[in-house]
Amino acid sequence: MARQGRKNVHGKTGVRFKAGWTASKEWSMIRNHVSELIVHGEIKVPSGVVKELVSETERCVTFAKKGDLASRRQAARIVRESILAQDGRSALKVLFDDIAPRYKERQGGYTQTFKLGPRRGDNAEIVLVRFVQD
Numbered sequence: 001m002a003r004q005g006r007k008n009v010h011g012k013t014g015v016r017f018k019a020g021w022t023a024s025k026e027w028s029m030i031r032n033h034v035s036e037l038i039v040h041g042e043i044k045v046p047s048g049v050v051k052e053l054v055s056e057t058e059r060c061v062t063f064a065k066k067g068d069l070a071s072r073r074q075a076a077r078i079v080r081e082s083i084l085a086q087d088g089r090s091a092l093k094v095l096f097d098d099i100a101p102r103y104k105e106r107q108g109g110y111t112q113t114f115k116l117g118p119r120r121g122d123n124a125e126i127v128l129v130r131f132v133q134d
Contacts, residue, residue, distance in 0.1 A: 035080040035091040042130030050127045054111050061110045064100035
């Protein structure tokens with residue numbers, strides 16, 4: 001019979017097969033969600049992701065409203081180039097060409113969140129995040 005031991009430490013009777021969920025994987029997931037939100041206009045995500053997703057999306061829209069080269073480069077650090085819209089444009093191009101002019105007069109609060117209820121399977125709270133319709 002195996003001994004219990006301490007959790008989450010390496011060594012005798014410690015962790016054997018712990019999934020490595022690191023900060024880089026977390027950041028990668030946030031970048032993917034931001035890019036998908038920009039391309040599709042709305043996205044359904046678990047409630048634990050919403051706060052950071054909204055924060056990063058608002059930053060990207062603010063960069064896009066400035067419209068200069070430095071802002072484009074800073075937004076490109078967050079938005080994925082590989083995620084394409086239906087017409088073949090990249091998410092960064094959609095952000096600067098479509099979304100930024102739409103919110104030129106708005107001083108923040110570019111997104112809305114709606115709770116949809118629990119997800120089937122793991123009962124995680126699902127939230128709809130979308131851009132505000134003016």
